Amino acid sequence: MQSEGKSYPFDHLPAIDYDAHPAYGRVMSMPMLGARLKAISYFGYGFLLTSAQRVIDIAHLPRPAAGGKPFVALLRQLPTYLRLILLQRLSRFTAGRAYAPKTERGAAVFAPLQSDGFAAVQLGSDAVAQIRTQLAPQLSALEQRTAPAIDGEHSRIEVDANAHPELYRWFNQTAADLGLTEAASAYLKRPVGVGRIAAELAGARAAPPASPFADVSVETSPCDGFKVDLSYNVLKLVIYLGEVGPANGPLTYVAGSNRAATRFWDGLIRRANDLAGLSSTQQVWRETFYALPAGLQRKASFGVDLVADNAFAAAIQNDQVELTSSKCNAVLYDPAGIHRDGAVTGGRRTAVVITFTELPR
Template identity: 30%
Template structure:
């Protein structure tokens, strides 16, 4: 970790490691992942039955319809408290928030240039890292203790095949006001809100708070192609772009994170990927409908889709080491190893991964910035 400059009182900004090379502007096309030549997909594509094609097409159509509604109302920018309230008043509040989002225009009106977006070259790199002073971390740690205790108890009831969602909690602003206040104060003091606002071209706010615990019993990142019995994971395993509406996220390290503790990793510069809106929606739809999985059933359905629809944001597991995109990712991947109290702000549409814990335990708070 290379310290660059002093930010606000006691906060330090961090540069990528010297060996990390920001990627060139990537132009996304479905051909970047060669499914027709991939050992795990090739035969499935060739022998997809009519019934499987129809089934996969229906699944895709339904998920795309749902996705278009979510994008129209900017679902990710609606706080959890509003989304989760099922009362009549709550549903009216949700409808009002959705309507305001619809008429507010594009959620990301513009991206500023690297020269305009200060503090960490966010527009150029897609990632901005800050460390906080010890006294601020102590306040945040105390405010988060109850939520982490609750999450740890829930994780303890796992059946040994723990999936991603079992590792993440969902805090409520109404019930965890102290935690939200502590996070907002920290992000404001660290300049995170200023950087996010400059990047988005509008005022950025804290939308959601998700405490997360990962350890060696998590299996979501290593259980890929279960029927193929892979001896080694591909170098780009678990690399993905989020199926989201263009929000940013800030990950706060609540424990020290080294090379083997599942450091958050980001392909520096991949936020500048050029991708058509339709292709982006196709990727998001398949990431949300189960067709992006690597188990045999998911692959059979994915392979049965028309070629144009065979796209996913979680494509890292499908890249071979010798692929051009795989090599590009390898050169630009920054594994953010840092101490507790570090904050990683990033564009969720850039290529990233995290939580691949090989030793010890990692605790973080993931914040959605909208």
Template identity: 30%
Template sequence: MNSDNFAITDSPADITPFDPTLKWSPDLVDYSRHPAYRGEIAGASAGLKGKALLQFTKSMLPLLVKRAIRYEMIPVEIRSPKTAGDFIKLLGAAGRNALGLHAKMPLDSAAQPVFDVLDRDGCCVVKMDEHCYEGLHSISRVHFARLEERRAATAKGDRDFDESRSNVDAREHGNDLYDELNRLLEESGILAAASRYLGRKARLIDVNPQINDASDSFWRTIFPDLEGAKLPASAYYHRDASGGDLKAIFYMTDVGPENGPFSYVVGSNKLSMSRLDDLIAEANDHNGLSSTNPDARRRFAALPAKLRQKGAFGNDLEDDAQLAEQIRKGVWSITGPKGSIVLFDTKGVHRGGMVVEGHRYVITTVIG
């Protein structure tokens, strides 16, 4: 890390880190007593149970392939081959991942502070100086302009999450942005710390400019059919349905308490969860059964109890639950000036920006 251009912001001292002895189990989210699910569980027909199980099974099979080849570790521009050469690159990357043909990286001493905080908390905040920020801001403006146009074409209050962000393809018009982000990730020590944390040489995989404002509704109305249902304190908290990569979020505007600060439950990267339970939760996040709309809830409730698990569990967690208490005590709501970089383990418990005032511009990057 170049200490002249980058500085680490530590987590607040009054936070109680996640209890590492708490082991994940399906019982941590009690669907049998939840008002949005208990009736559906009791009333599920045999036919609906069969349909739900089939939907789950059809999503699990491709997920197993993705995990075998560590799909999220393959750069986005390689995942969608357009030529025979591209397809060979995809097969090569998948094969290397499946066989674990990656050299372990020694940690540069300059990156040690970033790694130490990331390893301890699951999340680390690095602040870049004004000069670094201005360079990134200049290069990223064209990508945010495209996203602004796309958002303007959608109705306010009716946008889903994917309509708030875009993907930058390095093959088309993203080389300058990728180059600048790679430079910042290297100079800040983030890439070296990520390599040590992942146990392999890490690289920039995906780049997603994102804009959120108070008109976004994807996090607000979670049970649209239940009159009077209030937003739980743990709303939108989740673990990513991925193969265990890292993300780095670049704040491109100042982010205060009302501007949708990213939140992370400190130490939740150490949550003990079996590989089977993790796969079950990921499958339901991929197949749509983790949604809280009425149809998805009916099908989810029709699954066997062992399969009623989600990575996106926060919307279903009642405020008096043990896991909800762990989240409340351990959450770090990361406010900060533009130029802040939030590096985190996506398997820790976290949630993105829930903007209630103003707007938030960020660039979310995947490191794998």
């Protein structure tokens, strides 16, 4: 069993008592009215951003072509965007079980994806070699950008769909042949395809990073790096293009946590704080975050704040599955679940990250 019998035991994402936190309430004084108003204003800005993203569902709309004036491009494509938004809403409303897997290959991917939030996939060596060939220009550019060595960097090149339509056609066909598209459509209950492709190169730091709370002598959390993504209603596929062990950044997923990430308001609040910059661990931002009402003190990037003796930290450590290349060389997963990706402590990792979204029709 790919989840190794593990399953996240809570029905909600981690809740943190910031009044008792050693880097927040224990070392900070009670916020004054001015600080509270400032915090609320930041949160309000983030809330407007994430609400707009939720309503428009921006992750499922085609991006303007690279270069030029973004605002002008947005105005020109506004009729197309409005049509897509209406069609997407209608298709989701009427979907029902229309996208249930119809092939054995799709069903084999969908079953673990639904239960655990991720599905481990093993691509053949020929498929990996083809991907390297298809993305040779991007991978070469990444190597040149980071030569002769990288120090804790995550370099990424996103492939422009308008400039490389043949590349997107190839990946869409490959994903369909592997049953990935069928499983993704069944999971999201809508027709999806490869909407974004990015080549990534991640490297380890020359020296271990200091604790983000070093200013108050608090050690790094064992859950540092665990988070939920800011995007809505998408699935991601990470493909390793080389050996990936425990040290060079495997995807680590908390099995079953996808079912705990479905609370509407909780998701909005977490994403609002992250979009507003309130998830930063710098002291000034910690003080601003702590000035929020307790009900708004939630983050999408929460792992860094989980202290070691917390019940949620224990659950994450016990139920995480480290997906190294000894188990698989590709993982289809729900980024709304608790995960950590690309935390490289030794060597480096070359990978391709694909996002499944609704495509223009």
